[in-house]
Amino acid sequence: MAEANMSSPQHKKMIVSTGPVGQNATVSSRIFDAFNYIFLTLVAFTTILPFIYIIGASFATEYEIATRPMFIIPRDVTVNAYRFIFSSNKILQGFGNSIFITVCGTAINLFFTVTMAYAISKPRLRGRNFFLNMVIFSMFFSGGMIPGYIVVANILNLKNTFWSVLLPGAISAYNMMIVKNFFQGIPQELEESASIDGCTDIGVLLRIVLPLSLPVLATFGLFYAVGHWNAYFGAMIYMTGAKQKWPLQVLLRELIIMSNGSAGDMNNLDPEFVQPPEQSIKMAVIVVSTVPIMCVYPFLQKYFVKGVMVGALKG
Amino acid sequence: MTTKAAERKKLHGTGLRYWVKLRADIKRDRWLYLLLLPGVIYFIVFKYLPLFGIVIAFENYVPYSGVLGSQWVGLKWFQYFFKFPAWVTYLTNTLILSFMNIIFYFPAPIILALMLNEMRSLRYKKLLQTLLYVPHFISIVIVVSITFVMFGPSGIVYKGTEMILGHPINYMGSPDTFRWMIIGQTIWKETGWGTIIFLAALTNVDTQLYEAAMVDGAGRLRRLWHITLPAIRSTIVLMLILRMGSMLDTGYDHLILMANPLNRKASQTLDVFVYQQGIQQGQFSYASAIGLMKSIVSVTLVVTSNKIAHLMGEQGLY
Numbered sequence: 278m279a280e281a282n283m284s285s286p287q288h289k290k291m292i293v294s295t296g297p298v299g300q301n302a303t304v305s306s307r308i309f310d311a312f313n314y315i316f317l318t319l320v321a322f323t324t325i326l327p328f329i330y331i332i333g334a335s336f337a338t339e340y341e342i343a344t345r346p347m348f349i350i351p352r353d354v355t356v357n358a359y360r361f362i363f364s365s366n367k368i369l370q371g372f373g374n375s376i377f378i379t380v381c382g383t384a385i386n387l388f389f390t391v392t393m394a395y396a397i398s399k400p401r402l403r404g405r406n407f408f409l410n411m412v413i414f415s416m417f418f419s420g421g422m423i424p425g426y427i428v429v430a431n432i433l434n435l436k437n438t439f440w441s442v443l444l445p446g447a448i449s450a451y452n453m454m455i456v457k458n459f460f461q462g463i464p465q466e467l468e469e470s471a472s473i474d475g476c477t478d479i480g481v482l483l484r485i486v487l488p489l490s491l492p493v494l495a496t497f498g499l500f501y502a503v504g505h506w507n508a509y510f511g512a513m514i515y516m517t518g519a520k521q522k523w524p525l526q527v528l529l530r531e532l533i534i535m536s537n538g539s540a541g542d543m544n545n546l547d548p549e550f551v552q553p554p555e556q557s558i559k560m561a562v563i564v565v566s567t568v569p570i571m572c573v574y575p576f577l578q579k580y581f582v583k584g585v586m587v588g589a590l591k592g
Numbered sequence: 593m594t595t596k597a598a599e600r601k602k603l604h605g606t607g608l609r610y611w612v613k614l615r616a617d618i619k620r621d622r623w624l625y626l627l628l629l630p631g632v633i634y635f636i637v638f639k640y641l642p643l644f645g646i647v648i649a650f651e652n653y654v655p656y657s658g659v660l661g662s663q664w665v666g667l668k669w670f671q672y673f674f675k676f677p678a679w680v681t682y683l684t685n686t687l688i689l690s691f692m693n694i695i696f697y698f699p700a701p702i703i704l705a706l707m708l709n710e711m712r713s714l715r716y717k718k719l720l721q722t723l724l725y726v727p728h729f730i731s732i733v734i735v736v737s738i739t740f741v742m743f744g745p746s747g748i749v750y751k752g753t754e755m756i757l758g759h760p761i762n763y764m765g766s767p768d769t770f771r772w773m774i775i776g777q778t779i780w781k782e783t784g785w786g787t788i789i790f791l792a793a794l795t796n797v798d799t800q801l802y803e804a805a806m807v808d809g810a811g812r813l814r815r816l817w818h819i820t821l822p823a824i825r826s827t828i829v830l831m832l833i834l835r836m837g838s839m840l841d842t843g844y845d846h847l848i849l850m851a852n853p854l855n856r857k858a859s860q861t862l863d864v865f866v867y868q869q870g871i872q873q874g875q876f877s878y879a880s881a882i883g884l885m886k887s888i889v890s891v892t893l894v895v896t897s898n899k900i901a902h903l904m905g906e907q908g909l910y
Binding site for chain 2: 303305306309310313314316317318320321323324325327328330331334342343347388389390392393395396397399401402403408411412415418419420421422423424425426427428431432433444445447448453477478479482503506507508509510514526527529530533534556559560562563566567570574577578581582
């Protein structure tokens with residue numbers, strides 16, 4: 278949206294006219310501006326300060342963290358914490374599980390979303406309205422946490438399998454509707470010419486529609502992937518008996534949140550971490566599990582803002 | 593081909609003609625129905641089966657007997673909940689947290705959006721937005737982990753407070769600080785992202801209004817108050833309605849990470865209660881009943897606040 282803002286001439290004009298510039302600026306207007314800039318800069322700085330501190334401290338020695346009250350850049354730089362992480366099977370396994378869940382989960386999401394969106398985007402489909410209403414209704418009414426849990430754990434018996442985190446969120450109704458609208462915007466002539474040439478509907482989808490929608494698929498793939506990487510609740514409640522399948526987020530909860538003295542849940546702790554892990558190790562784990570998000574952040578910002586805008590304009 | 597034509601002829605003039613057409617259409621689109629199948633199965637199994645599963649709120653659900661085979665107990669669980677005075681604690685904890693959220697978090701994105709909108713340097717504005725959106729993409733586990741590392745007993749903030757006040761504050765394990773920590777985390781994580789919807793509404797403001805106001809001698813603050821703010825009024829009302837609807841949702845994924853035995857006096861909200869009773873202790877029926885009650889109240893709240901919005905002359909949610 279930031280870009281859309283800037284390129285629109287209307288916005289430029291508005292910025293000019295909200296306050297006089299240059300020589301015309303009154304004293305009060307200048308004070309207003311100064312206050313505004315300082316305040317917003319402070320807010321933005323506060324927003325990223327925790328990250329800067331965590332990154333800095335993850336490279337510090339345990340002694341320095343314990344003795345020096347406040348610092349951003351450590352005096353003695355050490356990579357001991359990272360060395361520990363990458364030698365710990367537990368954390369490496371968690372990292373692997375997170376990658377596995379993210380990749381498979383996103384593939385499942387895209388498959389389910391695209392197939393359903395394509396079929397439902399065809400106005401000629403008999404019963405289309407019924408299926409559309411079925412999706413929309415589910416956006417407003419849900420069974421809640423417990424009935425959902427019972428379906429996954431007791432009826433489908435998926436406890437302690439990766440399916441328990443891959444399947445329950447296979448389609449986001451909201452994303453599916455947006456993809457459906459995109460498919461409807463593709464010129465019908467393209468698809469018709471292909472079906473005259475003997476393509477089935479599946480052939481048209483694979484050969485004509487999907488190649489045209491790569492940017493959309495990338496966007497929604499990213500949406501889903503971030504969701505999988507950040508998710509912890511499903512894995513926490515469904516994989517209670519399969520620690521070797523835990524993703525990084527659940528491991529992080531155990532390492533940092535449960536191991537904290539106040540949590541009072543120490544008996545659940547893994548033998549590898551009988552002692553609560555050192556501060557620098559906690560920080561390094563936080564950094565390691567945030568890095569993948571930071572790598573895709575430039576794309577995220579661009580696409581997610583657009584996504585919010587689509588929702589805003591519709592609503 | 594000939595049989596088909598004969599069939600059609602035979603059915604001519606009867607209601608069955610519709611069915612023949614339907615059959616032909618379905619046969620023509622058979623591949624589309626195949627594509628539709630996975631999605632439909634998904635919605636039936638993971639959306640509609642749980643919806644039907646709400647009946648366990650009126651049963652004494654035992655996993656072994658299944659949803660259909662369990663004993664019907666009517667409103668037993670609802671009465672059971674109100675039998676003990678503890679329900680007042682759950683409700684007050686939930687409401688206090690919700691009201692604190694509305695008072696302290698809700699206005700934050702609006703104020704920030706108004707301030708960003710007044711920025712003259714668009715490049716700097718974009719830089720600030722890039723920084724402000726970051727926490728939204730960080731998982732809640734990491735947010736709580738960062739909080740523990742910084743506010744926990746060996747953290748930088750904990751030690752800083754000890755140095756300044758002479759005594760430490762147990763930020764992570766005290767009912768007095770619990771709510772402020774939750775609100776603080778929410779503000780830190782979502783304020784920047786929350787500005788987007790208001791900034792979008794602000795791009796629709798008629799610029800002639802500003803020019804007219806300037807001619808009339810209105811200063812920056814007056815223009816902000818009389819033009820910019822009214823322009824996003826309906827968006828604010830809309831967001832407030834949505835917020836009212838989730839008055840009883842404190843969000844379990846955030847709260848159960850922050851809740852511990854030491855702060856339970858403040859952290860026991862309805863959502864935490866449902867999680868603890870249902871998932872942790874296996875009281876599925878009891879927890880479902882509380883969840884169902886919450887949903888019913890939520891729907892009522894949305895309908896009511898929407899009506900109030902209409903009375904105020906706003907468009908509202910529907």
